[in-house]
Amino acid sequence: MKKATGFLLTWALIVFALAAAICGVAGNGNLLTREMFRHAPPETTGLPEREYAGVGRMTAGYLAGQEETFQYSFSDGEGNTYLCFRSYEADHMADCRQLIRLAGTVRWIAGGLAMILAGMAVVFRKRLKDFTKGMSRGLTAAGAVFSLLLIWGLLDFDGLFTTFHRIAFTNDGWLLDPRTDLLIRLMPASFFVSLGIRVLLAVAVMMLLIFVTVAAIRAAEKRTEQRGA
Numbered sequence: 001m002k003k004a005t006g007f008l009l010t011w012a013l014i015v016f017a018l019a020a021a022i023c024g025v026a027g028n029g030n031l032l033t034r035e036m037f038r039h040a041p042p043e044t045t046g047l048p049e050r051e052y053a054g055v056g057r058m059t060a061g062y063l064a065g066q067e068e069t070f071q072y073s074f075s076d077g078e079g080n081t082y083l084c085f086r087s088y089e090a091d092h093m094a095d096c097r098q099l100i101r102l103a104g105t106v107r108w109i110a111g112g113l114a115m116i117l118a119g120m121a122v123v124f125r126k127r128l129k130d131f132t133k134g135m136s137r138g139l140t141a142a143g144a145v146f147s148l149l150l151i152w153g154l155l156d157f158d159g160l161f162t163t164f165h166r167i168a169f170t171n172d173g174w175l176l177d178p179r180t181d182l183l184i185r186l187m188p189a190s191f192f193v194s195l196g197i198r199v200l201l202a203v204a205v206m207m208l209l210i211f212v213t214v215a216a217i218r219a220a221e222k223r224t225e226q227r228g229a
Contacts, residue, residue, distance in 0.1 A: 006134025007141075009117035010210055012110045014142050014203060019107035021202035025195050026100045029053075029060035039191040045182060047084070048074065055084065055186065062093060063100045070094065089183040092173040099168060129221060132214045139210055146203065153196075161189065 025031060033056025042049045051074045061067035070093040072084045085093075121131050153160045165174045176184035 002130035003134035003137065005117055005120055006131040006136075007138040008134075009114060009121070009131075010135045010138030011142065012114035012117060013206055013210060014138075016107055016110035016114055017203050017206035018199065019103040019110060021199040022103045023064075023100060023107060024202075025198055026103075027060050027064035029057035031195075031198075032056040032060050035191050035194050036186050039188055039194065040186045045185040047182065047186065051084075059093075063097050065097070065101070070097075084182050086181065088173060089176065089181055092169075092176070092183070095169055095171070095173060128217060132217050135210060135214050139207060139214070142207060146200070150200075157189065157193070161192070 033053050036056055037049070037052050042052075047055065051072070054074070055072050058067060058070070058072045062070045070085060070090040073081055074084070075081050121128065149160070178184045178188075
């Protein structure tokens with residue numbers, strides 16, 4: 001029982017870190033602006049440089065639930081007004097916002113579960129050795145899963161990208177045309193790779209913290225056993 005609790009605690013912490021990182025990235029307008037400009041400069045998108053910040057803030061606000069409509073307009077020097085996104089692009093972003101909301105819910109559930117399980121570890125600290133064994137097994141399993149995903153991404157990123165979208169979305173709204181749709185021009189594959197790396201780094205930091213915590217607990221137990229001997 002204690003091993004299973006430790007295993008679940010590790011996964012709860014990792015899922016919390018993953019969901020929190022996704023929400024943090026999606027709601028960071030400055031980050032989205034910077035990455036859009038870096039991976040999709042004006043000469044490839046047709047969007048004036050001065051409008052990137054506005055699009056980035058609008059996108060982050062929409063995904064975070066602070067903006068009601070996914071749309072951005074701007075005017076040129078002659079007084080002409082341009083709408084950036086078509087209705088089906090906005091529909092796809094509505095699907096994306098639902099995923100971000102789901103990530104937000106998962107974040108709080110995983111965080112609450114982690115607190116409960118950690119509390120159980122304190123209550124049953126006399127069996128902490130079994131608890132840390134379970135955490136180690138959870139860490140090993142998580143490492144294997146993320147390593148397989150990383151290898152898949154390195155060998156066939158397009159395949160991983162397509163599979164994720166087919167699982168995450170119930171329609172083909174994500175199949176946009178860069179010749180006609182600004183959204184896909186602003187967010188090419190390299191844009192998602194860069195943001196994905198940030199999310200994975202957050203997960204890696206959490207896994208490292210779990211590893212250090214388990215190692216510290218085991219070292220403390222060993223010292224206690226040596227003093228008792």
